[in-house]
Amino acid sequence: MCSGRIDPSLIMEAFVNGADGVFCGGCLLGECRYISGNYQAQGKILLTQLALKRAGISPERLTIKFMSSAEAQKFVKYVSEFMDKIIELGRIGKAENLSENELKLKLEAVRNALEGKKLRWVVGKRTEFMESGNLYNEIFTAHEIERMFKEVVMDEVDLQEILLRLKNKPSSVKELSEKMRLPSHRILREIANLKKMGLVELEDVSGSSPLWKTVDE
Amino acid sequence: MEEKLRIGVFVCNCGTNIGGFLDVPEVAEYSKTLPGVVYVKENLFTCSESGVNEIKEGIKNNNLNRVVVAACTPLTHEPTFRAACEEAGLNPYLFEFVNIREQCSWVHKNEREEATQKAKDLVRMGVARASKLEPKDRITAGVIPSALVIGGGISGLSAALSLANRGFKVKLIEKEKKLGGLVKSLYKIYPENINAEEYINQKINEVKKNKNINVFTSTEIKNVGGYIGNYKVKAENDKGNELNFDIGVIIVATGAKTLSPEGLFSYDGKKVIDMLQLEDKLKNDGISQYKNFVMILCAGSRNNERVYCSRICCMSAIKNALLIKEKNPESKIFILYRDLQAYGTTNEETLRRAKINGIRFVNYSLNKLPEVEDNTVRVYNEILGKELLIPADLIILATPLVAPEDNENLSKKLKVTLDENGFYLEAHIKLRPLDFSTNGIYVCGTAHWPASTEESTTQALGAAARSSIHLEKKYVMVEPIVSSVYYEDECRGCGLCASLCPSNAIEMVETPKGVKAKVIEVACRGCGICGASCYRHAIRMNHFSDEQIKAQIRAFLEE
Numbered sequence: 001m002c003s004g005r006i007d008p009s010l011i012m013e014a015f016v017n018g019a020d021g022v023f024c025g026g027c028l029l030g031e032c033r034y035i036s037g038n039y040q041a042q043g044k045i046l047l048t049q050l051a052l053k054r055a056g057i058s059p060e061r062l063t064i065k066f067m068s069s070a071e072a073q074k075f076v077k078y079v080s081e082f083m084d085k086i087i088e089l090g091r092i093g094k095a096e097n098l099s100e101n102e103l104k105l106k107l108e109a110v111r112n113a114l115e116g117k118k119l120r121w122v123v124g125k126r127t128e129f130m131e132s133g134n135l136y137n138e139i140f141t142a143h144e145i146e147r148m149f150k151e152v153v154m155d156e157v158d159l160q161e162i163l164l165r166l167k168n169k170p171s172s173v174k175e176l177s178e179k180m181r182l183p184s185h186r187i188l189r190e191i192a193n194l195k196k197m198g199l200v201e202l203e204d205v206s207g208s209s210p211l212w213k214t215v216d217e
Numbered sequence: 218m219e220e221k222l223r224i225g226v227f228v229c230n231c232g233t234n235i236g237g238f239l240d241v242p243e244v245a246e247y248s249k250t251l252p253g254v255v256y257v258k259e260n261l262f263t264c265s266e267s268g269v270n271e272i273k274e275g276i277k278n279n280n281l282n283r284v285v286v287a288a289c290t291p292l293t294h295e296p297t298f299r300a301a302c303e304e305a306g307l308n309p310y311l312f313e314f315v316n317i318r319e320q321c322s323w324v325h326k327n328e329r330e331e332a333t334q335k336a337k338d339l340v341r342m343g344v345a346r347a348s349k350l351e352p353k354d355r356i357t358a359g360v361i362p363s364a365l366v367i368g369g370g371i372s373g374l375s376a377a378l379s380l381a382n383r384g385f386k387v388k389l390i391e392k393e394k395k396l397g398g399l400v401k402s403l404y405k406i407y408p409e410n411i412n413a414e415e416y417i418n419q420k421i422n423e424v425k426k427n428k429n430i431n432v433f434t435s436t437e438i439k440n441v442g443g444y445i446g447n448y449k450v451k452a453e454n455d456k457g458n459e460l461n462f463d464i465g466v467i468i469v470a471t472g473a474k475t476l477s478p479e480g481l482f483s484y485d486g487k488k489v490i491d492m493l494q495l496e497d498k499l500k501n502d503g504i505s506q507y508k509n510f511v512m513i514l515c516a517g518s519r520n521n522e523r524v525y526c527s528r529i530c531c532m533s534a535i536k537n538a539l540l541i542k543e544k545n546p547e548s549k550i551f552i553l554y555r556d557l558q559a560y561g562t563t564n565e566e567t568l569r570r571a572k573i574n575g576i577r578f579v580n581y582s583l584n585k586l587p588e589v590e591d592n593t594v595r596v597y598n599e600i601l602g603k604e605l606l607i608p609a610d611l612i613i614l615a616t617p618l619v620a621p622e623d624n625e626n627l628s629k630k631l632k633v634t635l636d637e638n639g640f641y642l643e644a645h646i647k648l649r650p651l652d653f654s655t656n657g658i659y660v661c662g663t664a665h666w667p668a669s670t671e672e673s674t675t676q677a678l679g680a681a682a683r684s685s686i687h688l689e690k691k692y693v694m695v696e697p698i699v700s701s702v703y704y705e706d707e708c709r710g711c712g713l714c715a716s717l718c719p720s721n722a723i724e725m726v727e728t729p730k731g732v733k734a735k736v737i738e739v740a741c742r743g744c745g746i747c748g749a750s751c752y753r754h755a756i757r758m759n760h761f762s763d764e765q766i767k768a769q770i771r772a773f774l775e776e
Contacts, residue, residue: 001698001743001744001745001758001761002744002745002746004744004745004746004749005744005745005746005748005749005758005761006749007748007749007763009763010763010766010767010770013767013770013771014770014773014774017770017771017774018774018776019770019774031645031646032719033644033645033648033654033744034654034719034720034742034744034746035634035654035719036717036719036746037719037744037745037746040717040746040749040750044749115754117752117753120750120751120752120753121713121752123750124713124717124750124751124752125713127716127717128716
C-alpha cells in the first residue's frame with residue numbers, strides 16, 4: 001500500500017466518526033516506490049480540504065506531509081505541529097460554530113460529495129490534465145487545477161447538503177438559503193439542477209413558497 | 218452462513234523491548250474484552266520457537282480463525298507468523314500484525330501509561346481489521362526462461378553473457394550496425410590500463426560464440442506487450458523484417474552518449490576537440506605534434522541547462538592526461554576543473570599520480586568560465602584569486618554523458634520511467650537500485666546514469682543476477698495484495714485506472730458486457746491508486762479493502 005491508496009472516503013470515515021484532525025504521510029515527492037502514488041494523494045487531499053472548507057469546516061484539520069522513512073525528526077516535527085494546530089482549533093464543530101447535528105449533516109454532505117462520481121472523476125483526471133492536457137490538449141497548471149476543483153467542489157458539496165436537508169425536512173428555497181448562509185439565487189439554481197436530475201420534487205406550497213423534498217430512492 | 222469470529226491475540230514482550238516500557242499484561246487483559254477475541258496469550262518472545270508453537274497450539278486448541286500478533290514490525294517477522302498460521306491449518310492472510318514495538322514502546326520509552334494506552338488502541342484496531350480479513354491464495358504465474366537485453370554496449374554484453382552462462386536464452390538487440398557501444402571509441406580503460414578495443418572485441422566475440430545468445434544488430438524495439446514472465450516483444454531490423462520474441466525478463470542497457478561540444482568554448486573539432494576525439498588521437502598516435510594541452514572539465518554540464526554531474530569525465534580527463542604524459546613526457550597539461558570527482562581508492566591514487574607527474578589542476582568557477590583565445594586559454598584561478606594565461610596547442614572539452622533522445626520513446630514502450638535528465642529511473646535508489654518499478658524489467662550501465670566501464674559492468678552483472686531470480690524459479694509468486702475489479706458491473710471501461718497504474722498492471726479488455734478493466738495480478742504491486750481513484754468504486758483492494766481500513770479507523774475513534 002501507498003499514500004496513493006488514500007481514498008477521500010477513508011478520510012471522511014475518520015471525520016464522520018469524530019476525528020478532530022487527519023494527518024496523512026507520504027514518501028518524498030519524486031521518490032515514491034509506486035512512482036506517482038504520493039502525487040495522487042496530494043491531489044486527493046487538496047480536493048478533500050476544499051470540500052471541508054466549502055462545508056464550513058476548517059481545512060487545516062487535514063494535512064499531508066512528505067518525508068522519507070529515514071527522517072524521524074521531520075516526522076516528529078510535522079506531527080507535533082499538526083497536533084498543536086488541532087489543539088488550537090479545538091474539537092471539530094466547536095471551532096466551526098456548528099451544532100452537533102449541523103456538523104454531522106455537513107460532514108455527511110462532504111462525504112457524499114467526495115464519494116460521488118463527479119469529484120472522483122475530476123480528481124482522477126488531474127494527472128492527465130496536468131501532464132498531457134484535456135481533450136483540447138490544454139495543459140492545466142496547479143493553480144488552474146485548484147480553481148477547477150474549487151468550482152466543482154462548491155457545486156457538489158452544496159448539492160449534497162441540500163439533498164440531506166431536504167431529506168430531513170421539506171423546505172423552501174428561502175429556508176435553505178438562511179440555513180446554509182448562501183444567496184437564494186444559488187440555492188434556486190441548485191434546486192433546479194436537482195429537479196432536472198430527478199433528485200428533488202415539490203412536496204407542498206407554503207403560502208407562496210414551494211417546499212422541496214428529496215426523492216426517496 | 219458467515220463463520221463466527223474466533224480471534225486469538227498474542228502479545229509479545231520482546232524480552233524487555235516491549236515489556237520494559239509498557240504494561241504487557243494489561244494490554245493482554247484488555248485484548249480479552251475486544252469483540253470476537255476468544256483467546257489471548259502473552260509471550261516472552263513470540264518469534265521464538267516456543268512462541269511460534271504457542272500460536273500453532275492456540276489455533277488448534279481454540280479453533281481460532283483469525284490471529285493477531287502484537288509485537289514488532291511486519292518487515293522482520295510477518296513471514297514467521299504467517300508460516301505458523303499456515304502450519305496450523307489457518308490461511309496466512311487471516312493473520313494481522315500489530316506493531317507495538319517500533320511504533321509504540323521504542324518511541325515512548327518515558328511514557329509508560331500513555332504507551333500502554335496506545336498499545337491497547339493499536340491492538341483494538343488490529344482486531345477490528347482482523348475481523349474483516351479474508352482468506353487469500355498466493356498468486357503464481359509461469360516465467361518464459363528467456364531474457365531480452367536491449368543495447369549491445371559493455372553493459373548489455375556483460376548482462377547477456379552472465380545470463381547465457383547460467384544457461385538462459387538471451388536475445389540481444391542493438392540498434393547500431395555493430396556491437397560495442399561507447400567503449401569501442403575509447404583508448405585505454407583505467408585503472409587496469411587495458412586496451413579498450415581489445416577488451417570490448419573480446420566480449421563481442423564471447424557473445425557471438427555463445428550458443429545461448431542471439432544477436433540482432435540494426436534492430437529496434439517496436440512494441441512491448443505483456444508482463445513479467447510473459448512479455449511479447451516486437452522488433453524490426455533495417456531490412457524491414459519484423460521479429461517477435463516471447464520473453465520472461467527485460468534488461469535495459471541502452472547506454473548514453475556524450476554531449477555534442479558544438480558551440481562550447483570555441484569548439485572547432487581541430488584545435489578545440491572533445492574527449493572522444495582525444496581518445497581517437499591517442500589510439501592513432503595523433504598527439505605527438507602538440508606540447509601544451511588544456512582540458513576543460515564540466516564543459517556544458519553542472520550549469521542551469523544541465524545541472525547534474527556526469528561523474529566520469531574527471532577520471533577520463535585524468536586518465537588521458539597520464540596517457541599523454543606516458544607518450545610524451547615533455548608535454549604540459551593543465552586540467553581546468555570546478556570540483557574533482559576522484560572517488561574511491563583507485564581513482565584517488567590515479568589523481569595523486571597525475572599530480573606527481575606534473576599535471577596541473579586549476580580551479581575555475583561557473584561565474585568565470587575559461588575563455589579560449591588564439592593559442593591560449595584565459596582562466597580565473599579561484600584558489601590563487603587571479604587570472605592565468607595558459608598556452609594551449611590542443612584544448613580538450615570534457616562534455617558530460619547525456620541521455621539519448623530515444624529514451625523517451627523506448628521508456629514509453631516499456632512503460633518505465635525516466636528521471637528529469639532523461640536517464641532511466643530505478644524503482645528505488647537504495648532498496649531496488651537495478652529494478653524498474655515495473656516488475657521484470659531491469660536497468661544497468663549508462664542508461665541509468667553516467668557510469669564508468671567498471672561500474673557499468675558491475676551493474677550489468679547485478680541486473681543479470683536480479684533478473685535470473687525469476688528465470689531460475691520459472692514462476693513468479695506475488696502476494697495476493699492486489700487490486701481486483703470486484704464490482705465488474707460498475708466498471709464503465711473508462712480506462713482511468715489503467716492510465717494511473719504505475720505498474721502497467723491494468724489492461725482494458727473486451728467482454729460480452731463491453732470494455733472492462735482487468736487486473737494483471739502478477740504485475741500488480743498493490744499500491745491502491747486504482748482503487749482510490751475509480752470514480753465508480755468498481756475496484757477493491759484485496760487485503761487492504763475499504764471495509765478493513767474503515768473498521769480500523771472506527772476502532773481507533775471508539776471511546
